[in-house]
Amino acid sequence: MADRQPTSSPASRANRTRALEIALSDENLIPENYVEKYTQIAEHEWDAKNGAMVVAEAWVDPDFHERLRTNATAACAELGFPGPQGEYIVALENTPTLHNVIVCTLCSCTAWPVLGLPPDWYKSFEYRARVVRESRTVLREMGLYLPDEIEIRVWDTTAETRYMVLPCRPKGTEGWAKEALAQLITQDVLIGVALPVI
Ligand code: FE
Numbered sequence: 001m002a003d004r005q006p007t008s009s010p011a012s013r014a015n016r017t018r019a020l021e022i023a024l025s026d027e028n029l030i031p032e033n034y035v036e037k038y039t040q041i042a043e044h045e046w047d048a049k050n051g052a053m054v055v056a057e058a059w060v061d062p063d064f065h066e067r068l069r070t071n072a073t074a075a076c077a078e079l080g081f082p083g084p085q086g087e088y089i090v091a092l093e094n095t096p097t098l099h100n101v102i103v104c105t106l107c108s109c110t111a112w113p114v115l116g117l118p119p120d121w122y123k124s125f126e127y128r129a130r131v132v133r134e135s136r137t138v139l140r141e142m143g144l145y146l147p148d149e150i151e152i153r154v155w156d157t158t159a160e161t162r163y164m165v166l167p168c169r170p171k172g173t174e175g176w177a178k179e180a181l182a183q184l185i186t187q188d189v190l191i192g193v194a195l196p197v198i
Pocket of ligand 1: 106
């Protein structure tokens, strides 16, 4: 039997991206340098370090903490982190008996200005399906063991509402500077699949 070879294979992601860019440009559907500008912003400005600063500020400033709880969009902008996909941010506050975790079951939404673009695993079908049905197991597989007495609440983010997790401040960090506290906050912590560890 003769080998059956595919007559064509999908173009590389880079080539498909370039083709789409050319098609949009030819139709005057994107302003000049639009893609370059957003590539720069995505690489240099949308970063979980921003969310880390937001959490650290909330840990040291009770007034900011309250503003973050009541209007996270404004609170994040106050620290210099506004922007697209951050127009409606909701901070989900953990407590000693409640743990929040974020997913986008539809695709891959995150609050770009404070979480950065989503990691690959966040976009996987497996995470998106399983964290909803068996969150405790999925978190354990990702290295986060939560005892049964801690309730886990899974939040399905959407194009309109973007979440960030506000974790509990770890014991033993009393008196720490904001910058040191922020070092404890990773993108995984802001999504809710990890806890800050000192
Ligand atoms: Fe999405």
